[in-house]
Amino acid sequence: MNLDQLLREEITNAFSSLFDVEPPHLQIQPINPEFEGSHTLVCFPLAKISKKNPQETAQLIGEYLNANSKVVSHFNVVKGFLNLSLGHQIWREVFKAIASEEDYGVVKPTGKEIMVEYSSPNTNKPLHLGHLRNNFLGWSVASIYQAIGYEVHKVQIINDRGIHICKSMAAWKTSGNGETPESSGLKGDKLVGKYYVIFDQMQKAQVSDLIAKGRSKEDAEKETSIMKLAIDMLQKWEQKDEEVVSLWRTMNGWVYAGFEATYKQMGVDFDKLYFESETYLLGKEEVLKGVEKGVFFKKEDGSVWVDLTEDGLDQKVLLRSDGTSVYMTQDIGTAILRFRDFPKISRQVYTVGNEQEYHFKVLFLILAKLGYQWAKECYHLSYGMVDLPSGKMKSREGTVVDADDLMQEMIEEAEKQTKELGKIEELKEPEAIELFETIGIGALKFYLLKVDPKKRMMFDPNESIQLQGHTGPFVQYTHARIRAILRKAESMSLKPADKTDDNSLFEPEITLINLLSAYPARLHDAAKDYSPAVIANYAYDLAKAYNHFYQSIPIFSGDDASQLEFRVALSQKVGEVINKAMALLGIRVPERM
């Protein structure tokens, strides 16, 4: 039974019998807590059709419902708002329906398939705070789609080729002395990142030497021995030179091992990896075909362009005059390859920062021009940058927040605060460590996911390690509290029951049932907007409402057994839904904390 639908039908009936016309789309909204009732019908738009003023219209509909409705118990009118209160019996039935549903809110597989790309790092630098937002977002959106019945393929493209990795290789070769992750005790990605920084330092030193010898800055930057080595390595790599390829393989191997550890700690995973080294030659053929079809055009110097001025954009180069690809060319090829690999997907979602909005607009336009039907279904899940209180993260200024370090800090803070509260006396080592991780990582994920993805956000390290208030641990704590209730109920041999008897409900109980009934709709909203923030805020609202319920009603007092059983059942379901919602964010909820 869908409450909203039921109300809609009843009001539609009421309206047409009262005014002899079909009503327009009804605005039924949740109510502000200051007003009595649970649903409100906005009657301003109806006034034109009913030919009465909004207040009268509301009054008439209210009276009609009072006399005829199965669900509305009473009403009140404020200005043009018809506030409806539903009977407690109805609320009990709503809850019964929810409680009896085994996997409440989860949609059975629909046969639809979707691909979600996220992470997609370069292999010359370790992952940082920005990647955390990216990974959490992408992973969560994938989970949300899974929950509404899609088969989801999680992928990333690893930018493992190009001048950047050659720079690390060049620096390692000249000054690395054969250092390895094992010999240095550094994580692989950190080690390779270290040599990327060393390259930069060597380059700077050599440039100033050359400038001192009278070279222009521009020339000097190209002619340092270290830069020449890097460029030489890139060329040799493209010629498949054995030695260079072998070093490239070794160093990328270190990076992957390092990334793997970071992904594990983050709790994200992938179904398939694409490597740029394997896909960067794709796309060129497609572009040439496009020239034949007349979709693209050639300039005198032989370069290939697409003209997007009709779409309000510029001309964009697709192949340079020497025939080499640009990023766009590769992305065209990769997109087509993916649809070949997974012919049943109806859409690709690219989780990439909003600085690439233009790039994806162009990419999707080009794919459409090439005649690919699925192009208009592709979606750039664009998210805002994460700023620090000191401003933007800049790798050159060393203000980048490292992903591993940050996660470690969060876990340590969780441990510290848990110990201060004296909560873990009974917990043994392995459980305690797991709990600190659950709380620390949960706090981080919630912090990054509760904000609308599209918006730029501020990351204040001091505030993020806060475990009170609008945070993940608040929700986790509520779950732990519910589990405690259920343990107690069990010890009292109280079985959860959803009997629909005559007992009236308290306001906090109705609020909870109302929130529970909203879960499927919120899930769909989240999918539609690609926004885990919708889920995060829902989980928070539910937890908040439960705490209020918990503090205002002594669950185990009173001698009416069915009332106690009902409250236990309500608690159990709230716990389940909290668990389910948090799982969509990749946040675990503990049994106790």
Next chain:
RNA sequence: GGUCCCGUAGUUCAAUGGAUAGAAUAGAAGUUUCCUAAACUUUAGAUGCAGGUUCGAUUCCUGCCGGGACCA
């Protein structure tokens, strides 16, 4: 120069065109014989500026101011 995004309590975030703009933090004041006080209750505090559209605008439109990104 062109395109796009963003301006909400001191701060970080909310608000399908709807009522008295919600939370959280920081501030003030309370609540532990009782199920977990990482909680709860009370209190104070905000829509950049100027117009327009309408019954009604934080939301839509125009201009300006301020912040950011991208394209050449």
